[in-house]
Amino acid sequence: MSAELLLEETLIKRSQQKKKTSPLNYKERLFVLTKSRLTYYDGRAEKKFRRGSIELSHIRCVEIVKNGGGIIPCQNKYPFQVVYNTSTLYIFAPSHDSRSLWVQSLKEEIKDNPVVLAKFHPQFWLEGAWLCCRQAEKQAPGCEEYNLFGDISRKPLPPIPGEERKNERRRPPPPLPPTPDDDDLDEDDEDEDEEDEVVVVVVVALYDFPGTEPHDLSLVKGGEYVILEKCDLHWYKARNKYGEEGYIPSNYVTEKKSGNLEQFVWYSKQVNRNKAEELLRKEDKEGAFIVRDSSTPGTYTVSLYAKSAAGEAGAVIKHYHIKETQGSPQQFYLAEKHLFSSIPDLIEYHKHNAAGLVARLRYPVGKQEKSAPSTAGFSYEKWEINPSELTFMKELGSGQFGLVRLGKWRAQHKVAIKAIREGAMYEEDFIEEAKVMMKLSHPKLVQLYGVCSQQKPIYIVTEFMEHGCLLNFLRQRRGSFSLGSLLSICLDVGEGMEHLEANGFIHRDLVTVTLMNDFLVVKVSDFGMARYVLDDQYTSSSGAKFPVKWSPPEVFNFCKYSSKSDVWSYGVLMWEVFTEGRMPFEQNQNHEVVTLSLDIMCQIPIFCWISAILFQEVFGGDEKAEVPQTLTEMMAHFLSVQTKRGNRKYEKKTEKSKEKLLANTEISF
Secondary structure, rough: OOOOEEEEEEEEOOOOOOOOOOOOOOOEEEEEEEOEEEEEEEOOOOOOHHHHHHHHHHEEEEHHHHHHEEEEEEEEOOOEEEEEEEEEEEEEOOOHHHHHHHHHHHHHHHOOOOOOOOEOOOOOOOOOOOOOOOOOOOOOOOOOOOOOOOHHHHOOOOOOOOOOOOOOOOOOOOOOOOOOOOOOOOOOOOHHOOOOOOOOEEEEEEEOOOOOOEEEEEEOOEEEEEEEOOOOOEEEEEEOOOOOOEEEEEEHHHEEEEEEOOOOOOOOOOOHHHHHHHHHHHHHOOOOOEEEEEEOOOEEEEEEEEOOOHHHHHEEEEEEOEEEOOOOOEEEEOOOOEEEHHHHHHHHHHHOOOOOOOOOOEOOOOOOOOOOOOOOOOOOOEEOOOHHEEEEEEEEEEEEEEEEEEEEEEEEEEEEEEEOOOOOOOOHHHHHHHHHHHHHOOEEEEEEEEEOOOOOEEEEEEOOOOOOHHHHHHHHHOOOHHOOOOOOOOHHHHHHHHHHHOOOOEEOOOOOOEOOOOOOEEEEEOOOOOOOOOOOEEEOOOOOOOOHHOOOOOHHOOOOOEEHHHHHHHHHHHHHHHOOOOOHHHOOOOHHHHHOOOOOOHHHHHHHHHHHHHOOOOOOHHHOOOHHHHHHHHHHHHHHHHHHHOOOOOOOHHOOOOOHHHOOOOOOO
């Protein structure tokens, strides 16, 4: 009798993603097995709706799925697969015994099917590839022998009377009354109602994160986690493989998906050719390599350091573009004879085989920020810090509003603690500054961790910058910087300022920037005069303090600040960097700077070009094409001016070295 009930239990199924646009999700369903069909029902309402039905005669394989230690983003952790026609249905049982019962019962029913597979895939199909064999074709033949009859003789014993399974629900037979439209559900039709389901997002931890609060979830580098909620831009709620839930910093994880390289130590996203060569030379190891973004968006380059190929010349650095095939499926290669379905597979192969490269890929060189990044606060929504958790150490300096000291939070994290002097600012001004910093989190901005506002004096707790003031750093090491290092400093500040501008913030005081580490990673700091404005323009109160030598004419004349005035200040800062810490207008007092005219050494065409660009609203077309050439002319002019003025660093450089420096400076738009 075809409607004879064999098994019935609430299990979880994974969407089959028959369409490329179908989401990956997991749903609880009531599964019913009869002598002729495997059917599952939607149990969300009192009335059960049939969502899918598979004829047993169409089933080609039933077997457990080997997970290989990967995360299973649902509460049932025991998967098995039902392969029928050209589809695979993944089902998750709540226990080992439950899975064994279903697998053996299904095998018993399909043992006489003429369509049973000879080989099958023992692991999941996920993100466009079989995890077991890395084949990228969903209909690719199996990679492991399928033994249908191996365990049929060991059928599980029937349940002990009175100890029915936890999730089983008996329904009066027959569970599937014959209907004329049964064949319409022969293939799974679940995908039709998938658009209202939450897509499961799995991430991989890039760094360890020891949770500091009870509601935090600790991260282990390389571990996989399911995102439950994106609380805000900086914090997610997640679940680990043990079912534990809590908050994690968003910049400590990256989404696990094909083509995402951020989880690999050898990938450096924002490293250009010059920086890659600098890092490789510093590592100075045969086979040291970096995989980085190419200048063409969406493509990648392998930068490889080799001594053996250079002979007595020292060492060579080769840059290999990772090429892609034009056909389907897409494949990647460095050498045409060696094709791979993914970039990680390509890198893994060339770790063991040079195969046309100057050396094997032996030592991955990480990007400059090897330590974990700062988090937006010590925990989710933790901004008010208990002063008793702070340990005060040596004095670092003093600013316009108070004393700054080195300290520790909970005797673990080094921090900078700014004590606000009474009378130095209104409390409302302090709260405004704190709000500004709380909303900003970027690798090139000094991070605010929290505030102590419930007592006097008020404290601001920020990220500690071990090398202090950039200008002091430049002056102490004057003569030791390469052009590339100075340019890198300017780029770091530019990235931080770009983030401020993109979020509608005006700095107004771009004088103080601080170093983070020995790699000259610079972060913009001191938001004491920053203001958030909706219209990109802020007019200060009459007589308010501002840095005269870094301010443009509209600040002198009208006390008007905008992102364009920040650009002016950034230009002065660049001059300070390339002169290795000289004071701008060092021969003039502040009141004299206001009345200065055009520098006699500045070329009129370049000055006019800069002014035109700075004050026009739209920038594009033919003028944009002139930018690289004009910037190159400006740099050449700068070098010549420094030589004429007797700067000891640049007067040693020959015209040949200037041309070489300019040729190696990448300016792209």
